[in-house]
Amino acid sequence: MRTRRERERAERKRLIVTAARRVAEAEGWNAVTTRRLSAEAECSQPVLYSHFKGKEAVAAAVAVQGFAELATVLRAARRGTHDDRDALAAVREAYTRFARRRPALCDAMFTLTVDLPFAAADAPAALQAAFGELRQAVAPMAADGDDIGLLTETCWAVLHGLASLTRNGRLLEKAHDRRLTLLVSHFAA
Amino acid sequence: MRTRRERERAERKRLIVTAARRVAEAEGWNAVTTRRLSAEAECSQPVLYSHFKGKEAVAAAVAVQGFAELATVLRAARRGTHDDRDALAAVREAYTRFARRRPALCDAMFTLTVDLPFAAADAPAALQAAFGELRQAVAPMAADGDDIGLLTETCWAVLHGLASLTRNGRLLEKAHDRRLTLLVSHFAA
DNA sequence: TCCTGTCGCTAGCACCGCTAGCAATCAAGT
DNA sequence: ACTTGATTGCTAGCGGTGCTAGCGACAGGA
Incomplete structure (x- = not known):
């Protein structure tokens, strides 16, 4: 009972x-x-x-769900390829597709809630899982001496920046792939 | 009267x-x-x-002010240097400093208001001015055949991604410069 | 002087996040 | 078996929100 x-x-x-x-x-x-x-x-x-505790806590729970879903999406994308470079590209595309298909989820994950611990050790497992998936895709591209965590964060920020500006109507969606291409080809000089 | x-x-x-x-x-x-x-x-x-028209319209007006201020900040940074590469670096740093000093303004510019026309021709002048400043810093780095507008958008997205994740507590602030360095050195392969 | 239209105000609507305080229900003690 | 204690969900309500209807005061023209 x-x-x-x-x-x-x-x-x-x-x-x-x-x-x-x-x-x-x-x-x-x-x-x-x-x-x-x-x-x-x-x-x-x-x-x-x-x-x-309040309305924000509900949104935080939704955000955690979102990170869990993002983690599985990224994992599937990475496992669908064999070459390291293809894997990173697939993860990039999977992230973009996720942001496009689940805008409200992204809002919860990146805009609404501020109370989730992120860079801390007590961050929710789903969050660490999503970050871990990205890390596994990024790690093979690291050079000697690179801080892989930092590199992953940077890659995440890039994907997030493009996706969030697009999602909020600041960028037109159609050229998203060309922007990514430009990014990859241009940021060393 | x-x-x-x-x-x-x-x-x-x-x-x-x-x-x-x-x-x-x-x-x-x-x-x-x-x-x-x-x-x-x-x-x-x-x-x-x-x-x-409503509360959001007030926020939109604040956002336009924010873009105007960002434009002057970027212009000052660019004009303080002579070399093209230094100029881009100065603009990057100015953007970061702006995001750090005026978080509420950034919220209005990038998070709150969705009703501002952005990529359209009838976008507010301040908005076009800010984008134009960034474009002038980015343009010299373009290769032949590059779409400069697209390149500028991409650069903007990168800066925005790093700044917004940092501002919302998703990334720790202290390593921001190292992330930018990684970005510049790593995204060609 | 009276009229007309513009302007800003008071007052209020429907809704919000959140909570106090009560009724109903169940586990346990005698 | 009956009472007791605690747990649980409910109704009702508080203060505050974005927004608006409808009224009164005041300027300008006849």
């Missing part, structure tokens, strides 16, 4: 997170309100607040 | 924008409310709404 209650509670918590993700992807994060989420999860607001 | 009224109205509009910027820089955009802005500008809310 006790365990059933706990199971039902956990299930409702899951419902809240998936509802947040669904509403955000369908109507944007402005449409995500605690009232709306409680309604979608068929419970009252205080129940939501018993699971999460 | 008629002109005095118009002058006073324009002055109050300016007051609202500067209040928004001041509050955002001091306490973050969450503290920027229409009531707060009307209070700071010593008028009522409907007056604010007679000047701006």
Whole structure:
């Protein structure tokens, strides 16, 4: 009996997170309100607040889901190739596709939540997994003496910069690949 | 008399924008409310709404101010050097410093407002000016046949990616320069 | 002097994030 | 078996939000 209650509670918590993700992807994060989420999860607001500290905590949970999904996407892309250079290119493309297909998820991961520990050791596992996938794709390209972590961060920043400016309408989408090509060919001189 | 009224109205509009910027820089955009802005500008809310379509429009006005300021900062950096390569490096550093010193302004420019036309011909002059400054620093580095606009966009995306991840706590600030160095030395292979 | 139109104000709507305080339900003790 | 204690979810409400309707004051023309 006790365990059933706990199971039902956990299930409702899951419902809240998936509802947040669904509403955000369908109507944007402005449409995500605690009232709306409680309604979608068929419970009252205080129940939501018993699971999460606040609205931001729900968004953080969605963000963690997003990192988990990004990790699996990147892993699949890397494993679909054999050459190191192809692997990095595939990971680049997978990142771009992810950002294009899941803009609301990216908002949660990179814009909304500030409370997630990132560069720390207690960062969520999904987050470390996503970063690890990128690192594995970047590492073979490192030269001797390079700090691979730093190189991975840099690569991440580049992909994020292009994707985020495109996602917010600052850059036109169609030339994305040409920009990446320019980047690869141009930043040594 | 008629002109005095118009002058006073324009002055109050300016007051609202500067209040928004001041509050955002001091306490973050969450503290920027229409009531707060009307209070700071010593008028009522409907007056604010007679000047701006809504809260987002005020943020957009602040963002345009931000682009104007960024343009002057980049211009000063570029003009302080003579060699083309030094100029690009100076512009890079100026961009980073701007992002670090004016985080709230960057939020308005890159995160909050989506209604500003960017890649279009009717983009605000300040915005085109900032982009033009970056273009002038990037252009000398272009190879034959390069699309300079595209190259500028790419450079902008890189700077933005690094700055935005750092600003939101995703990257640790201290290694920023080393990341830029890695970037410049590594992305051709 | 009266009228007309412009202007800014007060007051209020619907909604937000969040919480206090109560009713219902279950586990355990006598 | 009945009470007791705690746990759980609910209704109702607080202060605050973006935004607007509708009214009163004031300038300019007849």
